[in-house]
Amino acid sequence: MTIVIHTIQGVRRVMNQMRTAGKTIGYVPTMGYLHEGHLALVEQAKREADIVIMSIFVNPAQFGPNEDFDEYPRDLDRDAALAKEHKVDYIFAPTVEEMYPTEQTIHIIPGAIAKKMCGASRPTHFDGVLKVILKLFNIVQPDYAYFGLKDAQQVAIIETFVHDFNIDVAIRRVSIVREEDGLAKSSRNVNLTEEERQKAPKIYEILREGRARLARGTRLEEVQAYIEEALVKETGGVVDYVSILHYPSLTEPRLGEEMIIACAVQFSKTRLIDNVIVGEDM
């Protein structure tokens, strides 16, 4: 049985009961419109924790003024059914008013790590992510929290936040789940036109080719140029960025250490992100 809770007080009460009973709590924060990527987070949470709680909240604070907050797909009934199928114990689905009853004037501002990649074109996005994540962590107080590596910069920033502020939650990274044709699963994929959807899998193909070239010793700048050019030519989208950086610090890459090759491509109605970690199985 999956119980849907709409209030902060309700979540606190149930989570306190679970803690008192000695249960460990696994937490899967989402914006809903669930796909196999989210469900992979649930699967891992089910394996590691006694109780799994998922939040479904499209957080206005992490959308910029010209971004797709209104168009972001929502379907709580469908999400609740999927969550039930995957044995999620609790869903926390608050309203915006429940989460932000008053205007918040205290802001959490990440530094350089939030200026790279998505941060360059979404300057306040990660402020909004940290704002809601601190609130949600304080409401749920989980033992483990699960984040997908598709949002690799988000994972890196949240890991830094948790480390720097001694937040007592273990962050678990979960690998990207992909469609058969390689496109990273995303709630935003439904906003692609049919033609865009056909070309979008090229993103992953090109990132992997870039990784292979790096492995063969091609210079970083050349690999970056290849990826940019190939994305424009083969996806028909507008390239927002291609970044090759050390992971998870998002500083200059260092030979022999973990790296990320990440990109964002803007299509007619939606913007997709994807990445590959260098060192991963190729």
Next chain:
Amino acid sequence: MTIVIHTIQGVRRVMNQMRTAGKTIGYVPTMGYLHEGHLALVEQAKREADIVIMSIFVNPAQFGPNEDFDEYPRDLDRDAALAKEHKVDYIFAPTVEEMYPTEQTIHIIPGAIAKKMCGASRPTHFDGVLKVILKLFNIVQPDYAYFGLKDAQQVAIIETFVHDFNIDVAIRRVSIVREEDGLAKSSRNVNLTEEERQKAPKIYEILREGRARLARGTRLEEVQAYIEEALVKETGGVVDYVSILHYPSLTEPRLGEEMIIACAVQFSKTRLIDNVIVGEDM
């Protein structure tokens, strides 16, 4: 017996044991060099919580570049003896390296509420306070935390922070403790010259006279001008600010609601703050 713990891991372990045993935790954050003001926090914590933990940490993040971080008085042995006398169960006394092992690049920035009063002359002070408070709350995870009203702006900002970010700690305000002659107890009082020490009690006298004039219906601007002038004339110090504001929002005062009359006075080697709440026993 008072046990002194120097590591984050050590505090976490003991606090987890206490929580598992069903004990409530009262927390008194301090920068040490304890005086009766701190001990009043301890007394209230002892009455309300099963276990009392005090932290002693002079937090560099809340001192500006030209402020008195180096001169701030420190004496852990004396503090531990006083804490023991007052039946504090645990002292958490970390080093700067334990609290800030790496440079922190994520900042917590309070808005307008931190620009008033002390925030005007100490522009990054409350960023540093919120940084260390979030860390300390996450390390200790107390049920109650005790703050003295001498730092009235700090109390107001921490209450806002806890409310806005759903931090699961009950904040307790504790009244100012004063010397016989009315001077608010402060670790900084030892840095007054003998002459300054003799004049410093005038601060409280003048604030009370201001409050009495307000109660008699004197206009706000006139009361403010009286206080400024009297402070200069009678304390010999330099007035940093005199503020009359709604409390705890620190916005414009509203007739019939709680107000604060607060000031800061700079002496030769140290800067003192004091305040009275309008509505309090006069």
